[in-house]
Amino acid sequence: GAAEGRKVDLVRRNGWAGFELDTGYRLQGAEAACGYTAAFQSVIGEGPIRVVETAEEKRRGLAAIMRQATCCGDWTFPDAAVDAVCVLRLDAEELSCKEHL
Template structure:
């Protein structure tokens, strides 16, 4: 990372940023004849110590699934707290943000209990009340849940830097 002053390695801070995010963009490589593919997704995250796993859901068919079957490696990016910070002259303006990016390997979750845990994590990402969630067994059988086992993760933020501008 070029701007080491913005790098976040502390897992608790990375976790805090991830909790504030609403969308995770998942990126897949392309073949020689096709472009890379990026798709914004709803997500949930489960931490086991310092190890994060991201969960996504879908229909189990389409471009995302085809790319995953060819190559389980994926990259991800999520961000929150975007806020323009305007200065004069205009070229000194910036966008305040906090982000988390990383890489990992995707797999289809087949175990029903892990499916429930993954979907619970996804629901908790958007419903912070702590309520329990119920799932129709038939729908749970049909839905595809993907797990990204994170191998590399890093946070970045300019919301704390001294040069992070005054709004005008």
């Protein structure tokens, strides 16, 4: 992401963050408005977060993101792109999962 802005300022100031990942979302209708609900699965976590400083660690992080997104791990990243991007590392220390089907 961007190397400046509110998110990076908060990371540098607080050093702690939370996250949530959802999948399988389906709206489940009902006769009455208050009966509507949603099916989903989620993982929620939190832990220390920091800005990655070295080009080598940035490349490892970017490669991990691309491997997850594309199922391919053979990527190269130009020096200018690595220098321009801000990579954050969050080490999840607490995790919880929820499923509502």
